[in-house]
Amino acid sequence: MFTFFTADFNSAYSIALAIMLGLAMLEGVAMLIGLSLLSALDDLIPADLSVDSDAQITTPGLTSVLGWLGLNQLPLLIWLVLFLTSFGLTGVSVNYISLSTLDMLFPSSILFGFSFIFAVIFSKFWGRRLAKIFPKNESTAISSLDMQGLEARITVGVAKLNSSAEATCVDNYGQRHYVMVQPIEENQEFTAGTNVVLIEKQTNYWLVAKLN
Template sequence: MFALLLTPAYAPFAIAFAVMIGIGLIEAVGLGLGHLDLDGGMDGGVDHGGVLDWLGLGGELPILVWLTSLLGCFTLTGIAVQQVATAATGAPIAWGLASAAAAVAGALLNTLAANGLARIMPGFETTAIATDELLRRRGTVLEGTARRGAPTRAKVVDRHGQAHFVMVEPHDDAGTIAHGETALLVRREGKLFFAVADTNTLLQPF
């Protein structure tokens, strides 16, 4: 079988198999590249109940696991196509025709495989957040003093406990936020956040 994979008729499937092994090794050493945020990176207005579900991507399956499954299905169906052709005609068909048939059959098979994997794998919860989710959270100024027109860097911890470093200015024209002070992020313009210092009387209890 290994010798067959080195022939031109089986070349696409040998390449797919090699890529599948490579991705599997990446996953095995725990790089976590498969844990991509599908909602944030692949949405694009696509109906998750339609195309993504049909492809097997609707169950929050890590993208590299899905891709490994697809490559495996493509390899298996491609070899099967060539074996059937060889048994029927005495020789494998052209690699391009075999690849086209394997792509269709492999995609159909992968739909079943990916949905099955999604059911048995532990649930995956992404820690990616939208930038606006940092609003109404407190940040700590790390350097200098923030003034209007002179933002400075602050550290904000999101709901997952992950730290984000953002540029902040006081919300009030005359306000300042000194080094080490905490402030409530109240609005955003592009990458710049505006904050009200905790020392502001508006945030003090009555």
């Protein structure tokens, strides 16, 4: 069985499972010394991952992708464990079944793509359910309301009425935030590269004005 797990055709999936076990062990050790990877890894995820479900987002960006994956609801460590476990077990299981029943292996590229897509869907589906048990820790140094008045730069899309664009800003603590923005005036449009000021926080986006 060990030879099967370490075979070349299972290397990607075995590595994924090994990383998963390593993360679990590191979290256990970190907890013994009063630390936690849950909070440390969450610092890698942009704060304020809110996606406006009502406004049209013309161009996909980092905010919408991470929000779709559920990383605004679940600690990154838990999501990684879900993804790596489902990815590794899917690849190993399919290889085992195909060898034992069909005496053949599926093409590695096809199986890798299938395992990856299945892991993403599995992590998104179960992550949203586990979010009720493992609420996401607040890792940002300031709240969303404290971001009022910060300068931001539009990175993806065109911001206009009922059409949010993605923007990035840095708070006084050096924490980077990715936010969705719309102009505060109806007749304005802000394209990528425009510098704006965060004026007022709405449910899922910020109203902004152009920085003079």
